[in-house]
Amino acid sequence: MSLPDIFALRQYLGPELKDRTISDARHSVSLTDIVQYSCLTGRSCELSGRSVLLATSGQLLSALAMIELDGVARRMLLCPPDLDWDCLQVLLEQAEIDTIVTDRPLQRCIAGKYIVIGIDLPERRTVGWKVDRATEWLMLTSGTSGLPKIVRHTLDGLAGAIIADGPARYRNATWATFYDIRRYGGLQIFLRALIGGGSMVLSEPGEAIATHVARLRTGGVTHISGTPSHWRKLLMSGAAADFSPRYVRLSGEIADQAVLDGLARAFPHASIGHAYASTEAGVGFSVDDGREGFPAHLIGPNRGGVEMKVVDGSLRIRSKRTARAYVGADAPPLTDADGYVDTGDIVELRGERYHFVGRRGGIINIGGLKVHPEEVEAVINRHASVQMSRARSRRSPITGAIVVADVVLADGTDRERHETIRKEILSQCKDCLMVWKVPAVIRFVERLDVTAAGKLARTDA
Amino acid sequence: MSVKSKIFSAMKQIAEEQKVTLPPLEDDLPLNETGFDSLAFAILVARLEDELGIDPFTVAEDAAFPSTLGEFVRAYENVPA
Numbered sequence: 001m002s003l004p005d006i007f008a009l010r011q012y013l014g015p016e017l018k019d020r021t022i023s024d025a026r027h028s029v030s031l032t033d034i035v036q037y038s039c040l041t042g043r044s045c046e047l048s049g050r051s052v053l054l055a056t057s058g059q060l061l062s063a064l065a066m067i068e069l070d071g072v073a074r075r076m077l078l079c080p081p082d083l084d085w086d087c088l089q090v091l092l093e094q095a096e097i098d099t100i101v102t103d104r105p106l107q108r109c110i111a112g113k114y115i116v117i118g119i120d121l122p123e124r125r126t127v128g129w130k131v132d133r134a135t136e137w138l139m140l141t142s143g144t145s146g147l148p149k150i151v152r153h154t155l156d157g158l159a160g161a162i163i164a165d166g167p168a169r170y171r172n173a174t175w176a177t178f179y180d181i182r183r184y185g186g187l188q189i190f191l192r193a194l195i196g197g198g199s200m201v202l203s204e205p206g207e208a209i210a211t212h213v214a215r216l217r218t219g220g221v222t223h224i225s226g227t228p229s230h231w232r233k234l235l236m237s238g239a240a241a242d243f244s245p246r247y248v249r250l251s252g253e254i255a256d257q258a259v260l261d262g263l264a265r266a267f268p269h270a271s272i273g274h275a276y277a278s279t280e281a282g283v284g285f286s287v288d289d290g291r292e293g294f295p296a297h298l299i300g301p302n303r304g305g306v307e308m309k310v311v312d313g314s315l316r317i318r319s320k321r322t323a324r325a326y327v328g329a330d331a332p333p334l335t336d337a338d339g340y341v342d343t344g345d346i347v348e349l350r351g352e353r354y355h356f357v358g359r360r361g362g363i364i365n366i367g368g369l370k371v372h373p374e375e376v377e378a379v380i381n382r383h384a385s386v387q388m389s390r391a392r393s394r395r396s397p398i399t400g401a402i403v404v405a406d407v408v409l410a411d412g413t414d415r416e417r418h419e420t421i422r423k424e425i426l427s428q429c430k431d432c433l434m435v436w437k438v439p440a441v442i443r444f445v446e447r448l449d450v451t452a453a454g455k456l457a458r459t460d461a
Numbered sequence: 462m463s464v465k466s467k468i469f470s471a472m473k474q475i476a477e478e479q480k481v482t483l484p485p486l487e488d489d490l491p492l493n494e495t496g497f498d499s500l501a502f503a504i505l506v507a508r509l510e511d512e513l514g515i516d517p518f519t520v521a522e523d524a525a526f527p528s529t530l531g532e533f534v535r536a537y538e539n540v541p542a
Contacts, residue, residue: 367499397518398503398526426478435479440504441511 007156008071008131010035012195022193023219024060024202027121031199037122039064040101044117045127048072050099053092053114055079057103059181059202061119063190065101070155071131073099077138077150078182081205082452085110087147094328095138095150138327139184141279142453151279151323151334158187160321161275161283162195164304170196170223173247176216178203178226178234183453184279185252189225198223213239225249225275227454228259229388235259236387236410240266249286251275253455254356256378257292258386264290280334281341282321284308292378293355309340314360315347316340346372362458364392367399371437373458376403379432380439383425385410385417390448390456391439405439408448418444464513465534471508475501488531495530515540 013035020031038044039061052073056062062078069076077095079088085107092114099115100106106116137158140148175193179186181202193200201219203212213234216224224245226234231250234240248263248270255274263272275286276294284306287294299308306319318340325334335341344361347354358372376391387408393401409421422442429438449457462470469486472495476483481496497505510516517536518526527533 366503394507395519396503396507397516398499398506402500402503402507404507430478436500440507443511 006071006131006134007159008135009067009155009191009194010071010131012197013067017197020197020199022060022063022200022202024058025204025207025215027060029060029064029122031194034064034067034122036126038124038126039068039119039122041118041120041124043115046115047099047101047117048130049074049133050115051075051077051095051097052099052101053077053079053088053095053097054182055088055100055102055104056119057081058204059186061103061121062182063200063202064122065119066190067194068126068129069101070135070137071133072129073135074133075136075138075152078140078187080140080142080180080182080452083140083148090147091140091150094331136324139182139187139279139323142183142451142455149331150327152325152327153282153323155191157282157321157324159191159195160305160319161188161277161286162192168196170198173198173223174201174219174221175199176201176203176219176221176224178224178230179252179454180205180452184277185225185227185454188251188277188283189223189249192223209234209237210239213243216245217243221245223247223249225251227252227450228255229253229450229456230454231259231263232381232388233450235262235266238411243267245270248272249275251277252453254358254374254378255292256381258378258381260290260292276315276345278343278345280323281317281343282319282323284315284317284319284321284343291353293350293353296349296352296354299354307340310347310349310354311342313346313348315343315345317343364401364403366396366401366403366436369434369436371403371434373403376405376429376433376437376439379429380405380407380425380442383421383428385413385421386425387411388448388456390458392458394441402440403437404441404443406443406445406448408446409444464537467512468505468509468534468537471505471512472497475504475508486530488529488534490530492528492530492533509537513537 018032021028050073054062054065054076101117101119103119134154137153138150175189175198177186177189181187181190201221222245228250248267273286273288276284285298309316322341346357346360348357358374364371373391377389380389387410389405389407391403391405394404396402451457479501517540527536
């Protein structure tokens with residue numbers, strides 16, 4: 001294969017674009033001449049054609065390694081920060097990993113089995129990589145229970161939606177995301193920054209929201225993405241006041257009207273879009289009209305390389321942007337016989353628009369009547385004093401299950417208003433939902449957990 | 462407040478929410494004449510569990526569901542909290 005046939009990340013890092021950087025809370029690295037430097041230490045010349053695990057403590061080093069290894073390594077497994085080593089060892093076998101790139105000390109039993117390459121800020125001249133292959137990008141699914149699945153992507157597929165948008169659209173943008181870039185949603189933003197010729201400000205785990213926003217402002221962030229849970233947290237923190245991005249993007253969870261309206265009020269000068277994407281199905285589409293759900297005409301044959309259909313209520317997607325396959329000896333097929341990925345996301349047609357109602361696995365059964373927790377949450381979240389909510393199933397000796405809701409109120413909500421708010425929420429639910437979907441009990445809680453992937457935690461639901 | 466009055470108060474609250482008109486609450490009132498459907502009873506049992514800390518119908522394996530309001534109240538009174 002000759003070089004121009006290979007689509008590699010470094011092609012987007014030419015010296016002609018000045019003042020491009022990628023930064024975290026401690027370091028800022030220039031992207032302008034990054035391809036002339038190496039972040040790898042030790043026997044890094046052995047990396048060509050290897051199956052590499054990227055296991056760095058922070059996102060910045062992973063970002064630099066992705067740039068350096070794409071087109072060089074056979075495959076790269078991106079390791080999100082919250083994965084434990086026991087879990088990882090199984091995944092390494094499945095992914096046939098032979099090399100680990102890490103800045104962390106490894107247990108000797110692990111180190112002995114693999115080539116271990118160190119990684120640090122790029123202060124050495126590069127050995128001069130030969131870019132001669134389309135590297136496989138391996139990512140982990142963000143499911144909350146059990147061992148994650150490994151999915152295999154190509155850069156071509158990962159960047160499909162970015163190329164389709166026209167990368168030049170975002171020239172000079174400085175991107176940020178509340179996600180970790182080693183997960184699908186975050187990686188999309190990292191690739192948008194790189195391929196679109198922009199810069200990027202990375203998130204830091206555990207960073208206070210006000211500190212994070214201050215860093216976004218200082219870094220001149222213009223384009224930013226996160227899950228609705230991330231955005232609700234920001235909106236209710238009061239930290240959004242001095243921040244004025246041009247583009248605000250939501251993905252990863254259902255963007256309900258309340259969060260879209262909240263963002264439109266908080267960022268009157270921004271265009272606000274919500275995207276549908278998943279690790280397996282890739283980027284399906286994005287919607288920029290500020291309304292929840294998506295236009296019904298998106299379902300049907302080939303629109304910009306993406307075909308979508310609804311079967312048994314769930315959204316199915318076929319495109320070059322979906323993952324290629326699950327990886328591992330006993331890996332199940334990723335698509336059906338026709339090449340469609342079943343997303344497991346249930347949609348409902350209301351008028352000219354499809355609305356997401358929840359996950360197939362999350363349905364609560366109340367004496368034979370079904371409810372998706374997300375549809376209840378969407379109604380509760382419309383109340384002005386509600387920061388976020390979680391509807392869940394509670395066992396009932398009478399109907400098998402009932403719906404109950406845990407609600408986080410906005411900071412500073414007067415305790416004396418709790419009963420009034422409870423009544424208002426209930427009456428809102430009664431107006432909009434069938435009677436069995438109205439929460440039997442509403443509990444006010446201090447906080448609701450959000451997973452490392454930025455989604456509302458439903459593990460104990 | 463006694464267990465009985467807590468139960469009655471929760472029932473009145475649910476009746477109001479569900480737009481149900483409760484008949485006078487007497488011990489011998491059959492539960493199927495309260496106007497409550499199974500969902501309303503499910504809500505009642507869940508709320509009482511939160512308020513009283515007990516769910517007599519889940520605790521005992523052989524719990525027979527009561528047929529009158531008086532039996533329903535006694536199911537709560539007889540379970541040590």
